[in-house]
Amino acid sequence: MDVKSQSRYHEVYARAQKDPEGFWAEAAREIDWIEPAKRIFDPKEGVYGRWFTGAVCNTCYNALDRHVARGRADQTAIIYDSPVANAKRRFTYAELLDEVKALAATLQDFGVTKGDRVILYMPMVPEAAIAMLACARIGAVHSVVFGGFAARELATRIDDAKPKLILSASCGIEVGRVVPYKPLLDEAIKLARSKPHACIILQRPQAEAAMIGGRDHDWAALREQAKRTGKSADCVPVLATDPLYILYTSGTTGIPKGVVRDNGGHMVALKWSMQHLYGIDPGEVWWTASDVGWVVGHSYIVYAPLFHGATSILYEGKPVGTPNAGAFWRVISEHGAVALFTAPTAFRAIKKEDPQGTFFGRYDLSKFRTLFLAGERADPDTLVWAENLLHVPVIDHWWQTETGWCIAGNPMGLGQLPVKHGSPTVPMPGYDVQIVDEAAKPVPANKMGSIVIKLPLPPACLPTLWQQDARFRESYLTEFPGYYKTADAGFKDEDGYLYIMGRTDDIINVAGHRLSTGGIEEVLASHPDVAECAVIGIKDSLKGEVPCGFVVLKSGVARAPNAIEREIVQLVRDKIGPVAAFKLAITVARLPKTRSGKILRGTMKKIADGDSWTMPATIDDPAILDEIGASLKEHGVGA
Numbered sequence: 077m078d079v080k081s082q083s084r085y086h087e088v089y090a091r092a093q094k095d096p097e098g099f100w101a102e103a104a105r106e107i108d109w110i111e112p113a114k115r116i117f118d119p120k121e122g123v124y125g126r127w128f129t130g131a132v133c134n135t136c137y138n139a140l141d142r143h144v145a146r147g148r149a150d151q152t153a154i155i156y157d158s159p160v161a162n163a164k165r166r167f168t169y170a171e172l173l174d175e176v177k178a179l180a181a182t183l184q185d186f187g188v189t190k191g192d193r194v195i196l197y198m199p200m201v202p203e204a205a206i207a208m209l210a211c212a213r214i215g216a217v218h219s220v221v222f223g224g225f226a227a228r229e230l231a232t233r234i235d236d237a238k239p240k241l242i243l244s245a246s247c248g249i250e251v252g253r254v255v256p257y258k259p260l261l262d263e264a265i266k267l268a269r270s271k272p273h274a275c276i277i278l279q280r281p282q283a284e285a286a287m288i289g290g291r292d293h294d295w296a297a298l299r300e301q302a303k304r305t306g307k308s309a310d311c312v313p314v315l316a317t318d319p320l321y322i323l324y325t326s327g328t329t330g331i332p333k334g335v336v337r338d339n340g341g342h343m344v345a346l347k348w349s350m351q352h353l354y355g356i357d358p359g360e361v362w363w364t365a366s367d368v369g370w371v372v373g374h375s376y377i378v379y380a381p382l383f384h385g386a387t388s389i390l391y392e393g394k395p396v397g398t399p400n401a402g403a404f405w406r407v408i409s410e411h412g413a414v415a416l417f418t419a420p421t422a423f424r425a426i427k428k429e430d431p432q433g434t435f436f437g438r439y440d441l442s443k444f445r446t447l448f449l450a451g452e453r454a455d456p457d458t459l460v461w462a463e464n465l466l467h468v469p470v471i472d473h474w475w476q477t478e479t480g481w482c483i484a485g486n487p488m489g490l491g492q493l494p495v496k497h498g499s500p501t502v503p504m505p506g507y508d509v510q511i512v513d514e515a516a517k518p519v520p521a522n523k524m525g526s527i528v529i530k531l532p533l534p535p536a537c538l539p540t541l542w543q544q545d546a547r548f549r550e551s552y553l554t555e556f557p558g559y560y561k562t563a564d565a566g567f568k569d570e571d572g573y574l575y576i577m578g579r580t581d582d583i584i585n586v587a588g589h590r591l592s593t594g595g596i597e598e599v600l601a602s603h604p605d606v607a608e609c610a611v612i613g614i615k616d617s618l619k620g621e622v623p624c625g626f627v628v629l630k631s632g633v634a635r636a637p638n639a640i641e642r643e644i645v646q647l648v649r650d651k652i653g654p655v656a657a658f659k660l661a662i663t664v665a666r667l668p669k670t671r672s673g674k675i676l677r678g679t680m681k682k683i684a685d686g687d688s689w690t691m692p693a694t695i696d697d698p699a700i701l702d703e704i705g706a707s708l709k710e711h712g713v714g715a
């Protein structure tokens with residue numbers, strides 16, 4: 077069967093290229109607007125133009141109210157399934173709306189108004205989604221910080237976003253371990269220069285938090301009071317171009333980038349994607365196994381499925397260990413999910429524990445149609461393993477925190493294109509993706525280059541960085557004028573399929589989480605015994621990549637290197653958080669450098685990964701690379 081000829085993809089993509097405004101104006105009909113856009117795209121607004129200028133809307137209205145008004149009141153909106161808290165709960169659209177209205181009114185009582193920032197430092201509980209929607213309802217700008225980040229990272233985000241209020245919980249629950257959040261929150265507020273007016277804390281029975289009088293308020297008590305007194309907030313009209321949220325992501329320094337998402341374009345693109353990319357019908361059960369702290373969680377646990385009137389599973393657990401490698405199959409079958417979206421690392425974890433897929437046969441997955449993977453390159457081994465086990469299409473797709481939705485994928489709703497292993501398939505409508513050389517000249521098919529996107533970016537992509545237009549320009553728009561720099565490298569084949577091979581900057585991808593090696597180096601350098609350091613990402617069969625730090629100690633340091641290495645590992649955990657998965661610090665006598673003093677991180681990575689490498693012509697002292705190889709071997713790497 078010629079799958080390609082049945083897909084409407086090429087026709088739809090061409091239409092979006094030829095007439096972007098017409099294309100997105102049509103997609104925008106799926107959204108309820110308070111006032112329509114004056115212009116679909118205004119090239120004179122913002123840094124590179126803005127979508128849906130002049131339109132007035134409310135994101136929460138489109139996620140909840142309109143569905144309640146139009147027959148979905150009793151349909152389940154969110155299924156919370158938590159093997160770690162041993163809890164399951166369902167919220168209908170009407171129930172979720174009630175919860176959101178009450179919390180939104182409570183936020184208003186604390187003085188939160190349109191444009192104010194609210195930080196959410198939350199585990200994967202329904203209250204996290206309720207809080208995001210409550211902010212959206214009143215035009216407040218939420219900024220969710222992933223629970224695996226340490227106090228210092230949270231403090232950096234507090235200082236940048238300057239929130240009026242912080243919403244948090246007493247703890248998160250990891251496999252066999254309760255993680256108290258409150259001490260981290262207290263420490264972060266202590267470290268931050270900008271102090272929130274108040275905190276609302278969700279007490280969880282697994283670890284109750286001590287409250288600070290005058291600042292901390294009990295979430296349940298506020299909810300109870302709001303319900304008792306019939307508090308309810310109406311939707312506050314906002315401009316389509318107003319910010320809905322800020323999501324911080326790793327930059328090339330320790331200071332994260334505050335990616336801004338707007339209201340209008342975000343709704344239009346995400347709603348479009350549910351039907352045409354993911355092939356989901358309203359009313360179906362959809363599951364994204366990620367975390368609300370990541371962009372995938374924002375877009376596809378909370379917003380897109382609700383814009384679409386689907387049912388979204390919010391899962392607080394892991395692919396393995398909660399309690400076993402059958403956890404994903406259990407959730408899919410129990411709730412009748414038609415599709416799952418997760419990171420390849422989750423499947424590597426399942427494959428490692430249950431290579432034969434013995435758990436799989438115990439569940440009925442008859443409704444399950446598609447597996448979507450993103451967050452890191454889907455390695456063909458894992459992809460083929462999943463295909464053979466699931467007997468459904470396994471779709472890799474590529475995107476970034478910055479874009480908020482898929483850049484390249486296989487549009488199931490338009491008709492699936494043939495899958496080529498190792499490729500996330502083709503650009504989505506609105507993305508003109510090109511592969512260029514250093515001079516910004518397009519390179520021929522199958523040749524590696526920098527991946528850039530011709531401006532303007534489609535709706536939902538970041539219009540700027542939070543209050544940092546100059547950093548936005550400098551980070552993304554300056555190097556290739558007229559284009560957005562993805563900082564990914566790769567190539568396009570003769571059929572226009574994209575292959576994403578790696579980053580061109582110092583970002584590494586650890587278990588689908590994005591980390592800056594520069595940020596980790598800053599922490600290593602802060603250790604009093606460290607003279608200089610270098611951090612690289614090395615291959616890992618489970619997490620894809622893990623960070624590895626090399627340190628040169630200051631002369632005269634007489635302490636045992638392995639004691640210092642342990643301290644450094646702990647320092648990264650304390651300053652960045654367990655999510656960095658930093659377990660390997662190696663003391664070396666010296667670092668390999670070019671004659672101009674540039675550390676040869678690329679060559680060190682090749683040695684660690686066991687890849688072939690050539691001696692850099694500009695190396696200062698070739699013997700150092702042998703020393704690095706020997707040190708790695710001593711630590712069980714690259715043997």
Ligand code: COA
Nearest residue numbers: 223224248250255366372419421422425451587588654655
């Ligand atoms: N709060 C506190 N700590 C957290 C946390 C949270 N929300 N999330 C993770 N951590 C901790 C983990 O417990 C672990 O701690 P440890 O060093 O004490 O073991 C550490 O951070 C690293 O976490 P992670 O990289 O997630 O590793 P893991 O061993 O716990 O799990 C996987 C590995 C593959 C099972 C897991 O990463 C996973 O399910 N990933 C796929 C889904 C996903 O998250 N995708 C992201 C974007 S799509």
Ligand code: AMP
Nearest residue numbers: 450451452453473474475476477576590
């Ligand atoms: P994040 O912003 O955390 O979503 O990370 C974005 C980065 O993850 C991208 O720039 C890529 O380097 C990588 N990435 C995400 N999805 C894919 C994919 N499907 N294939 C290859 N790399 C990916």
